[in-house]
Amino acid sequence: MTAGLSLRRVVAPDTPGAERLPAPDEPNGLWVEREAVADEEHLIIAQATTGQGGRSAIGLRFDEAGARRIGAFTAANIGVRMAVVVDDQILTAAWIRAAITDGSLLIEGEFTVEETESLAARMMANLWTQPLISEDVEAAFAAGREAPVPLIIGSNSAEFWWMKPSDISPYGAIDDAMTPDERAAFLAAYGGQEGYDAYVLSDLVFNEPARHLARLHAKNGHPAHVYRFDVVSAAMPEPHAGATHASERQYVFDTLITSPWPTAEMDQRQATVMADYWTTFARTGNPNGADRPVWPEVGADGDSLLEFTNDGPVARPIPFRDRLDLIEAYYSRVR
Structure with missing residues (x-):
């Protein structure tokens, strides 16, 4: 002991x-x-x-x-x-x-x-095997002080589907510093208040920060791979379309037995391929190999990601660029 x-x-x-x-x-x-x-x-x-x-x-x-x-x-x-x-x-x-x-x-x-x-x-x-660094993650990446290792970062298609920016919470306060012009531009990009309420917190907390950190990491000369997880079990009971926060874990680690809802053969196919990407990455620093679709790097291949879907992984441009660009500009102003 x-x-x-x-x-x-x-x-x-x-x-x-x-x-x-x-x-x-x-x-x-x-x-x-x-x-x-x-x-x-x-x-x-x-x-x-x-x-x-x-x-x-x-x-x-x-x-x-x-x-x-x-x-x-x-x-x-x-x-x-x-x-x-x-x-x-x-x-x-x-x-x-x-x-x-x-x-x-x-x-x-x-x-x-x-x-x-x-x-x-x-x-x-x-x-703790390394000293703790008391520094904002974005600031560390922007200054090139992050670990010089390959990176996988990403988000799910319906991360915070149950939260709204009007909620009284730390997340609900993220957009409080928007100017009237910024808010008008955001509402237009999201197609109105309903779309803004449904998707902006997921973009503010997960999707834009993932893209931003991957871009910084690539700019600093390190491999960066972005994913978007959109695998949804047929038995998933939650009242939304998309993959909720943390629902990718049982696929990445191929532990569907821990799923909070029943899974089927489709889920096992996607868990197998996701675990193959991650274990290859852990072993070699590059998730690609075998006959799997190529997972593009951010920077070397533009703003692209690998989207995990019910039909398998698909390489595609990072979606909703107009929304993420607005968030990047907003964060740049308020930081």
Whole structure:
């Protein structure tokens, strides 16, 4: 067992294969199994947050493998305590009341904001192999300070279909700085208020930034490939046309078993080809190979992307250039 974060079963004292660790409000500590339910190898993020009543807390999010392990363990151990161990000290040991199936944990206690920030940083410490750079991504790319490696970046065809720019949220505030002339130009480009409400946030948050970063990366002399994901399962129940936010993940990793809705043979065909592109890219730095359609580079082949559709991948110009150009000019003005 390494230092860092682990989730472990609390057991009776002197249980074989267990060890005693310090624990808050437990003068004699607690005994926990040495084998972890999940550890930092499965951790995606640990961050300071708030819990019930606005109290300081720590939110943990684990990957799919970790979520499966935690789900199976908690389902089989209702009424047992599970300890959160950080650097060989028990942070908390809560009773399991129900199965935890989404890979998320909220750690609450008598923490200050500073303590939650420090603890979250300690949990993440073993994941950080490079220094953290506190700099805006766009500024880093514009200055040529991004990593000099090949890049895949892209978005889905219906990312934020449920959000409108009039919503009271950080996303809804993105267009607040538009001038009257800019807003009029945007409404014209989107075909009126209905089209603007339906598509502008997806363009503002995902589509234009993806194109912009790919262009900067290519300008800096590095390969950049843009994708647009538009594979939609026949059984997908959401009331919109297009691929919603994050729905490409089970295709990229060929893990359709994790899909929130049923999939069919078409979905498996697209998952196979997407995983082939990504694994080739991971192995060689270039997603192209075999007899797959060629995925063009941004810059070398103009503003082109590879669109993943129900009928297979298709190389095409990046769509809605007029809308994205307006957003690029708007961001250039307000940055």
